[in-house]
Amino acid sequence: MMYPVFWWLGASFKTNDEMRSPSLFPDTLHWSNYSDGWVSVPNYHFGLFYLNTFELIAGVLFTSVISCSLVAFAFARLDFPFRKIWFAILLVTLMLPTQVTIVPQYVLFNKLNWINTYLPFYIPHLLAGGIGGPFFIYLLVQFIRSIPRDLDESAKIDGCSWFGIYWRIIIPLTKPALVTVAIYCFLWNWDDFFGQLLYINTVDKYTVNLALKLFIDSQGTIPWGEMLAMSLLSVVPAVVIFFLAQKHFVEGIASGALKG
16 A cells, blocks of 8 residues: 555656666665756746645635634524525535536636636635535534533523624634644645636646646656655645644544534
8 A cells, every 4th residue: 555655755766767667766866856846847936836825725724614613603503594404405515516516616706707816715615615615514513513502501691692602612612623624624625636727827826736737738758756756745734734633633523423
């Protein structure tokens, strides 16, 4: 299972002529693949692409966590007309293939002149949609339902509003689930090559995923060593984030499954 990973690591130090070699690592490690790959795109460098990616992910994370937690709180605690029907519709959207909504979404965003901006990623998550939105809401609803309502009643007696209950009681107690949502949101949007390819057109706004495509689109011989070196660096943030927050990630999933 780990062989492709080791091959990937070894190939990032090889030249094009050494790619067909059966050995995992070359006799001489070509560290220049990393330095040359970093500045391989004319007039740009991968530092810009990383900044663009983190700018996109930061906005998506903030909007998604806030909006999904608000919607989940409403479904779990508030009593409003047709609540069960709306929640059932939400669950149905979990089974809706992403490919079905691609064309109407693109037409809508194009008419709003949002193409080649990050708004097609921010706004859907701001409205509790986007990648994984329904799943995040469902996960948070199950977690919030496990919190005793006695806490809400005590807060009401002390004069706390519904938003105060959400902000002062629910949010602190749902920290494990919120961290789980944040990790999922980070990983899924970090790996979202197709969405970024669809809505971002100019190189100065490219993310890391789109920048890697430039190696293949370039004319002449593809610098495989440089491309594999940069692709290896592209997964480092996702791996680091996962392992740093692994405890909260497992806790959030387990609590949502057992208490839900």
